[in-house]
Amino acid sequence: xxxxxxxxxxxxxxxxxxxxxxxxxxxxxxxxxxxxxxEDAARHDEGSVERARRTALCLAGPEFxxxxxxxxxxxxxxxxxxxLRTVAFQGDHGAYSEMAARAWDAKAAAVPFREFVDVFDxxxxxxxxxGIVPVENTLGGLVGPVNSILVYxxxxxxxxxxxPVAHCLLAPPGADHxxxxxxxxxxxxxxxxxxxxxxxxxxxxxxxxxxxAARRLAEERPAGAAAIASRFAAELYGxxxxxxxxxxxxxxxxxxxxxxxxPALEAGGxxxxxxxxxxxxxxxxxxxxxxxxxxxxxxxxxxxxxxxGDYAIFLDxxxxxxxxxxxxxxxxxxxSAREFRLLGCYTERRL
Amino acid sequence: MKDLKLTGSRPGAERTVIDVAGVRVGEGLVVIAGxxxxxxxxxxxxxxxxxxxxxxxxLRGGAFKPRTSPYAFQGLGLKGLKILDKARRETGLPIVxxxxxxxxVSWVGEYADVLQIGARNMQNxxxxxxxxxxGKPILLKRGMHSTLEEWLNCAEYILAEGNGQVIxxxxxxxxxxxxxxxxxxLSMIPAVHSQSHLPIFVDPSHGTGLLDMIEPMxxxxxxxxxxxxxxxxxxxxxxxxxxxxxxLRPEAFARLMKRLTRAREFxxxxxxxxxx
Numbered sequence: 185x186x187x188x189x190x191x192x193x194x195x196x197x198x199x200x201x202x203x204x205x206x207x208x209x210x211x212x213x214x215x216x217x218x219x220x221x222x223e224d225a226a227r228h229d230e231g232s233v234e235r236a237r238r239t240a241l242c243l244a245g246p247e248f249x250x251x252x253x254x255x256x257x258x259x260x261x262x263x264x265x266x267x268l269r270t271v272a273f274q275g276d277h278g279a280y281s282e283m284a285a286r287a288w289d290a291k292a293a294a295v296p297f298r299e300f301v302d303v304f305d306x307x308x309x310x311x312x313x314x315g316i317v318p319v320e321n322t323l324g325g326l327v328g329p330v331n332s333i334l335v336y337x338x339x340x341x342x343x344x345x346x347x348p349v350a351h352c353l354l355a356p357p358g359a360d361h362x363x364x365x366x367x368x369x370x371x372x373x374x375x376x377x378x379x380x381x382x383x384x385x386x387x388x389x390x391x392x393x394x395x396x397a398a399r400r401l402a403e404e405r406p407a408g409a410a411a412i413a414s415r416f417a418a419e420l421y422g423x424x425x426x427x428x429x430x431x432x433x434x435x436x437x438x439x440x441x442x443x444x445x446x447p448a449l450e451a452g453g454x455x456x457x458x459x460x461x462x463x464x465x466x467x468x469x470x471x472x473x474x475x476x477x478x479x480x481x482x483x484x485x486x487x488x489x490x491x492x493g494d495y496a497i498f499l500d501x502x503x504x505x506x507x508x509x510x511x512x513x514x515x516x517x518x519x520s521a522r523e524f525r526l527l528g529c530y531t532e533r534r535l
Numbered sequence: 536m537k538d539l540k541l542t543g544s545r546p547g548a549e550r551t552v553i554d555v556a557g558v559r560v561g562e563g564l565v566v567i568a569g570x571x572x573x574x575x576x577x578x579x580x581x582x583x584x585x586x587x588x589x590x591x592x593x594l595r596g597g598a599f600k601p602r603t604s605p606y607a608f609q610g611l612g613l614k615g616l617k618i619l620d621k622a623r624r625e626t627g628l629p630i631v632x633x634x635x636x637x638x639x640v641s642w643v644g645e646y647a648d649v650l651q652i653g654a655r656n657m658q659n660x661x662x663x664x665x666x667x668x669x670g671k672p673i674l675l676k677r678g679m680h681s682t683l684e685e686w687l688n689c690a691e692y693i694l695a696e697g698n699g700q701v702i703x704x705x706x707x708x709x710x711x712x713x714x715x716x717x718x719x720x721l722s723m724i725p726a727v728h729s730q731s732h733l734p735i736f737v738d739p740s741h742g743t744g745l746l747d748m749i750e751p752m753x754x755x756x757x758x759x760x761x762x763x764x765x766x767x768x769x770x771x772x773x774x775x776x777x778x779x780x781x782x783l784r785p786e787a788f789a790r791l792m793k794r795l796t797r798a799r800e801f802x803x804x805x806x807x808x809x810x811x
Contacts, residue, residue: 361613362638384641426613427645 192358199402199422203277205256210295212260213270217311222264229257268293270312271442272303275370278395278417284345284440285316287535298392300330304337307443314342315443320486321349322437323376331488334441334458334527335496341456341528343442347535351377351431354398354423355410361426368397369412377412380430386410398423442530451504452530454483457514458498459521460490468497471521475501478513505529541694542687542701542731550732553672553700556629556648558592560672560702561734564799565763567631567674568788569595570770571740571778572608573615582770583622585785590792593649594619594628595765599635600777601655608776616646623648631674631765640665648672654679654706654741657689667696674702674765676738679709679717683726690733703727703735704765707742716744716781719752724759734762740781741767749783750791757798766791 215225236249244252269292273281276296285294292314297303300317307315317330351373355364366387367374374381374388381388391397394413401411402421410426411417418425441456461467475482484500503510505526518524536543552561559565568591573579583594598615600608611618619630629648634640635656643650649672656662657678666673673693677686690701705724707717719742727735739752753764769775769782783791 361642362636380645384645426642 195422196403203399206277208256209260209263210293213263213268213293214295214311216264225264226257226261229253229260233257269314270295272297272306272312272315274298274300274303274317275393276396276399278398278414278420279393280347280349280414280438281316281318281440282395283414283416284318284347284438285442287347287533288316288343288345288440288442301333304333304339304443307339307445308337310445313444315339316345316440317443318438318440320439320484321372321376322435323431323433326486326488331486331498332496334498335488335490337443339443339445339527340447341441341530342444342448343530344454344532345440345442345535346532347438347440349376349431349436349438350415350429351394351412351436352415352418352428353380353410353426353430354401354413354418354421355426356401356405357422357424359405359424363408364410364426365408367410367412368401370394370397373412376431376433376436379432380427395420447528448530450531451506452528452532453504454500454502454532455505455510455514455529456498456500456527457517457525458496458527459517459524460494460496461521463493467521471497471517471524472499474513474516474520475499478509480510480513503529536684536687536730539687539691539731541699542691542733544730545732548732551699551701551734553702553734555593555672558629561762564757564761564795565592565736566792566795567591567593567595567736567763567765568768569631570597570775571767571782572597572600572776573611573618573632574776576618576621578770579618580622580625582768582785583626583628585770586768586788587626587628589785589789590796591628591766591768591788593631594622594626595631595651595767596622597633597777599633599639599643601633601635601653602777613642616643620646634662634666637662637665640669644669644671649674649702652676657681657686660689660692663689663692664696667693667698670698672700672702673698674704674736676704676706677708677720677723679707681708683723683730687727687731690731701733702763703731703733704738705735705742706738706765707744715742715748717742719743721752721755721759724756724761728760736763736765737761738765740765740778740783744781746781746783746787749781750787750794753791753795754798757795758802764795 212225215221233250233253236253237246271285271292271294273285273294274297282294303315306312319330320326366389368389368391370393371390373394395417397411398413398417398421402423481502486498487495490496505511552559568586570582573596579596596619598610600610623630631649631651632647633651633653634643650666651674654676675690693701707719710718712718724735737756739749743752767782768788772782775782
């Protein structure tokens with residue numbers, strides 16, 4: 185053991201301490217959404233202080249441990265009492281969805297959830313104020329289960345973010361890039377870097393999330409392993425960037441929807457809707473025709489399989505439902521299509 | 536010369552021209568300039584800006600250094616490659632940098648436009664094969680004790696992997712003369728032109744190791760028909776971590792570039808007049 189080893193350990197411990205501290209504050213913040221949540225959480229925090237005093241270890245003595253916890257409890261209480269907006273995203277801290285959330289509202293607290301469906305549920309149940317999900321990518325197309333969930337979720341789209349996605353190959357600091365044999369990341373990211381991986385004889389291995397792969401790499405430091413994630417994730421987990429911009433195509437962009445229980449307050453310039461059509465000739469055409477005749481520009485048409493032979497059609501178009509022309513087309517579409525539902529009118533931000 | 540199936544001259548066929556990020560190597564005179572070693576971002580970017588202003592078409596700079604002593608500065612490695620990448624973004628100059636380890640070939644290829652195989656590695660056959668597989672343009676320096684035939688056979692290794700983008704570079708050989716660092720063998724320019732279709736560059740910095748000789752040898756190389764030059768330039772040679780005594784200051788390099796242009800014009804005009 186050398187001082188260098190010990191300093192490395194300290195850095196690793198500090199990173200984990202901060203990550204855990206942040207996680208505790210997130211959990212504590214979410215409690216405010218429940219009935220009596222703030223009072224119960226304050227009582228629980230008092231218990232945490234006492235527990236710290238009792239279970240204090242050799243070096244972190246009773247008074248010190250209790251003092252640290254009193255400080256944490258105080259900050260958690262302050263957060264619960266604040267009007268901080270919460271945004272749920274899928275993945276770990278450092279995910280592209282979190283970057284999109286920050287681009288939408290830099291002051292909101294982005295809270296990680298494991299699966300997409302967890303994000304939808306958290307918004308639906310009122311545990312968070314908003315959710316942010318990727319819907320489409322220029323290279324990978326539709327983002328897996330998100331659109332299927334969106335068909336039936338009773339949520340409104342209140343904003344959209346169109347963001348460039350630049351992947352980096354990350355390794356633990358000090359690791360020899362020549363020893364890297366495998367790269368861990370989300371399947372979508374691996375697919376976007378296929379040629380880079382082949383050129384450098386790296387085996388792509390699937391992880392549930394890009395940032396999650398970066399986090400595991402920083403914590404476990406498996407030999408010969410790297411992760412593909414954002415520059416933001418590299419900074420967050422103290423990883424070294426071996427190479428930036430490793431995606432195969434230049435134009436790699438992802439579009440995100442911000443979801444809420446209630447519609448956007450401002451008019452916005454874009455709308456999204458979903459509907460089904462009768463199983464007969466020209467049914468889809470007749471719906472689209474309504475928009476064409478009203479001079480409304482369609483920006484996206486996507487079909488998502490529902491049951492075999494039945495497809496949900498996603499439609500994005502320019503305009504706002506406060507514009508009578510657009511509102512008229514929507515009313516006509518409701519009469520013509522099956523289960524036509526306006527998902528929201530919102531402002532789209534392109535980065 | 537036997538067995539130079541791919542490297543040997545092809546009667547009647549055109550000479551090889553290599554496109555390096557828009558720079559046509561094998562057409563006109565292409566000058567590669569830059570520091571011996573990448574030492575810092577500031578040193579590399581400032582040198583890059585200066586050599587570009589003077590007319591250099593590509594930037595050189597070593598990130599992995601093959602040093603005589605294991606205790607001498609070995610280069611910044613990956614960090615050096617990132618600095619070169621920054622210099623390229625600032626100036627638009629394509630990057631030429633040496634690779635010394637087969638395990639580094641793909642990684643250097645991710646950052647560089649041309650992979651340089653140095654004199655000491657000329658006959659490192661596994662490195663040559665790996666460089667061939669990379670599909671990147673290769674600058675192959677002549678070994679300091681190698682014959683033309685041995686050199687061209689090394690190029691053949693790269694071409695045999697399906698990579699025809701090889702630039703040869705004469706950088707001086709060992710002789711009994713010790714006044715100069717090496718003996719710059721300019722006769723290799725017409726020799727390569729007669730025996731191969733590949734472009735031939737000259738490195739007067741390593742070829743002589745003496746500042747005062749870089750200009751006369753560069754002019755001589757241009758007169759002999761070299762396709763390009765590779766010249767070491769450092770923003771502040773006295774502080775350099777390697778090859779302190781053979782790196783030109785940017786002002787001296789700019790002056791040299793002006794004279795090279797005039798020399799080329801003169802030579803071209805001379806041949807053109809004789810033809811007519």
